[in-house]
Amino acid sequence: MSADHSRDPCPLIIVNDFGGAFAMGALGGTVWHGIKGFRNSPIGERRIGAISAIKARAPVVGGNFGVWGGLFSTFDCTVKAIRKREDHWNAIIAGFFTGGALAMRGGWKQTRNSAITCACVLGVFEGVGMMFQRFMAVQNKPMAPDFGEAPAAPAPLGA
Amino acid sequence: MVWPFGGNNNKEQEAAPESSQQLQQTLGFDPSTISDVSNIIKSPGVFDTNSLHPLAGLDKDLEYLDLEDEQLSPLEGSQGLIASRGWSDDLCYGTGTAYLLGLGTGGLYGFREGVANLPKGADVSGKLKLNTILNHVTRRGPFLGNSAGVLAVTYNIINSTLDSFRGKHDTYNSLAAGALAGAIFKSSKGIKPMAISSGLMVLAAGAWCGLKELLS
Numbered sequence: 001m002s003a004d005h006s007r008d009p010c011p012l013i014i015v016n017d018f019g020g021a022f023a024m025g026a027l028g029g030t031v032w033h034g035i036k037g038f039r040n041s042p043i044g045e046r047r048i049g050a051i052s053a054i055k056a057r058a059p060v061v062g063g064n065f066g067v068w069g070g071l072f073s074t075f076d077c078t079v080k081a082i083r084k085r086e087d088h089w090n091a092i093i094a095g096f097f098t099g100g101a102l103a104m105r106g107g108w109k110q111t112r113n114s115a116i117t118c119a120c121v122l123g124v125f126e127g128v129g130m131m132f133q134r135f136m137a138v139q140n141k142p143m144a145p146d147f148g149e150a151p152a153a154p155a156p157l158g159a
Numbered sequence: 160m161v162w163p164f165g166g167n168n169n170k171e172q173e174a175a176p177e178s179s180q181q182l183q184q185t186l187g188f189d190p191s192t193i194s195d196v197s198n199i200i201k202s203p204g205v206f207d208t209n210s211l212h213p214l215a216g217l218d219k220d221l222e223y224l225d226l227e228d229e230q231l232s233p234l235e236g237s238q239g240l241i242a243s244r245g246w247s248d249d250l251c252y253g254t255g256t257a258y259l260l261g262l263g264t265g266g267l268y269g270f271r272e273g274v275a276n277l278p279k280g281a282d283v284s285g286k287l288k289l290n291t292i293l294n295h296v297t298r299r300g301p302f303l304g305n306s307a308g309v310l311a312v313t314y315n316i317i318n319s320t321l322d323s324f325r326g327k328h329d330t331y332n333s334l335a336a337g338a339l340a341g342a343i344f345k346s347s348k349g350i351k352p353m354a355i356s357s358g359l360m361v362l363a364a365g366a367w368c369g370l371k372e373l374l375s
Contacts, residue, residue, distance in 0.1 A: 014255075015251075015252055015255035015256055015259065016248075016251040016252055016255055017251075017255070018254075018255035018258055018259055019250065019251040019252055019253065019254030019255025019256070019257075019258065019308075019311075020247075020250075020251040020254075020255070022254050022255065022258050022308045022312070023250055023251065023254050023312045026308065026309055026312050027312070051347060052347075055347060058309070059305035059306065059308070059309045060301075060305060062305060062308055062309065062312075063258075063301050063304060063305040063308065066255075066258055066304075066308060067301075070255070070259075105293065
């Protein structure tokens, strides 16, 4: 697997991922809670209901996304630095630690379950990514052009 | 990546017709002085390998090796203190920095508050003390971080929109984006809080631009 050259080198990319995940969460949360607040408000207060739902919840969604993305990126960089290779296991290991770290306050059992769940989810992501990669590779496989049927071998002399 | 919200991005494409001076530079000779083949062959500098080779002039700029997605932003005024590949870099790094700073500052404040409010008594367990501190940290940190992050997202989106409409990246854009972002942030609280937060954001944007000027 070749490195992705459009991403910055390791310690810096953590800040980038924090910000990117936060922005994604905040904008997505605005849409999500805007619609939810609109639908859950009584008629006549729908606009103000949507706005207060966005104000109260969109930053929190952004924060949750941001912390997840940033922690994941931090663990990903750490795992890369320790293992000195880039493969699909990096994401799975990083997901394991991220899930564990985020659930740490819930106690040992909660931490373990969350870590395993998160690693499984990341494993599925990586698996789907790998499947797509294979699929694309098959699509672009070089093929010999079809020249039609080969001419029949000439009859042996004297036959 | 192309900025999705409109603006005039095609300014560079309307290139002026090349002057003979520029042609002289790229071709190695002036095409208007040439009338027939023998003239071409005889003119000096035509078979200069440096100008015929496609990778000639590597000492000037590595443009053949630049990948399209990794080029620094060509926008006027954006080649400053911090290298940026465009609006997505500005947004991600700006938001990430603001969020982390807010989270850290709020977390430290909450930590100090938690230490000051530790439950007293002989039979207080360590777990209770730890929980007190953690509760204070997680109350203050995310609140400040989220607010700073949302402000930074708004500021960067407005700034990039202004950049793409005006075709340059300068201090006025920053100040205007700060004012608008501050106003939007407090837009449901009334005119006075809007003005205050707008003013604070203008100050912050101005301080940032001043710092960039000072350091670059």
